[in-house]
Amino acid sequence: MSTQTDNPERHERILDAAANLIVHYGFDKTTVSDIAREAGISKGAIYLHFDSKDALFEGLLMREVGRYNTRWFELIEADPEGGLFSSLYKNVLIALNESDFMSAIFRRDTRILGSYLRKEDNLFKQMGGGAIRHEFMAMMQSAGAIRQDVDPQVMAHIMNMLAFGLVSMDDIIEPTTIPETDAIIEGIAEMMDRMLTPEDRVAASEAGKAVVRQLRAQVENQVAQTNENNKETDA
Amino acid sequence: MSTQTDNPERHERILDAAANLIVHYGFDKTTVSDIAREAGISKGAIYLHFDSKDALFEGLLMREVGRYNTRWFELIEADPEGGLFSSLYKNVLIALNESDFMSAIFRRDTRILGSYLRKEDNLFKQMGGGAIRHEFMAMMQSAGAIRQDVDPQVMAHIMNMLAFGLVSMDDIIEPTTIPETDAIIEGIAEMMDRMLTPEDRVAASEAGKAVVRQLRAQVENQVAQTNENNKETDA
DNA sequence: ATATGACCAGAATCGTTAAATTAGTCATAT
């Protein structure tokens, strides 16, 4: 259904072209012909890969979310304190900040997301709003990765406020008065460390790693599942 | 200049009416006739108090900023830990959250602020964007009211991110998933306490109170100055 | 088989004009 043609390389090139143009000009002002030209192919060829412009956008969305997840796991793995919740969250912010597309999604940028946002059944609502789900925080807490005396719901929300602020503030206040993004993220991470990390840091880190492994398996399983389903419906 | 008529009670009533209508319907959709009707007077009478619709709005803005400041000082005074920076900031959030008008300003709500925002010489730019000025943080730091090893510029920005998030998030994510505002503010305050308060809490609190007294004198002086100027130009 | 781009129907945009609204004034009334 979603892909009628087997040509992964071109598939990616289309999405690359779309990502470039949409981040720059927005969904509404980016035409399918524009994307075709940017990808160096004909318009018809695009419809060999995607059923509609909306489907293309959703394909892009899925790819970017996937890349964002992958990048997050990568950052965690590379981080010596990767198991601590403060590091986990820090890496959320880094991954978020690295992706223009994810930043646009997170701030509900109507200029970029355009009319897709208005659709009733758009994918954003399903995904749930925030970067940090409070269910995940609760899991981390019962695993002992964060202090017992914090309210996971409240802290998850505060973290989402900060993530939202990170990608939104330069539209609001004079960008010249904003500190370096790295410094902001570092400051937030230290604050979260003081707020959330239990006394026993090594135990917390181990617990955190375990939960992340579990989450990762879950995510990868779900991705595999989705791919399987797509193949079936193609047949 | 700004007030041709001496009738403080009616002056206030006009601003009350304007505040109600503007917060509800926005600046553009609130007409001067609407305000007159709501205040129970004629349209002409409004022009005995204000030179123009814009001037009326600026009068409202000034009044609300003044009330916000007053309320903030009031909250600090009532707070047993009022001198601590975390309490100071907590009371900023409470005062901000109590005022629909200030919240709208802070989130740059174009629906409410309307065409006034587009004006070249609008008052917002002069006021500087944030609730927390990093110069103030630096003052507090050199007075010993906050820890020496934090970057005042970065922390001021983080605090503004949180203030922005507090008044913005319910436009962004499903409001039902947002915790109680009081709980959020409490959580933020505790986080800031862990991050900013020095070892010696009583000394910090005293130092904080001294800076606030200084700031308050400064603000009240400035207000008196402004009133003086207005009287002069009226003559 | 695979890819192209001319083509089409429907949607969005534009230019124009008419109608409605509104900020601000001022002759009149109190």
Added chain:
DNA sequence: ATATGACTAATTTAACGATTCTGGTCATAT
């Protein structure tokens, strides 16, 4: 003196067809 609201000039909105644009298709070419 003070306040009113009918009035006006100017702006905003609504209406409208004409025109362009764009998502999607498909006969044709490779």
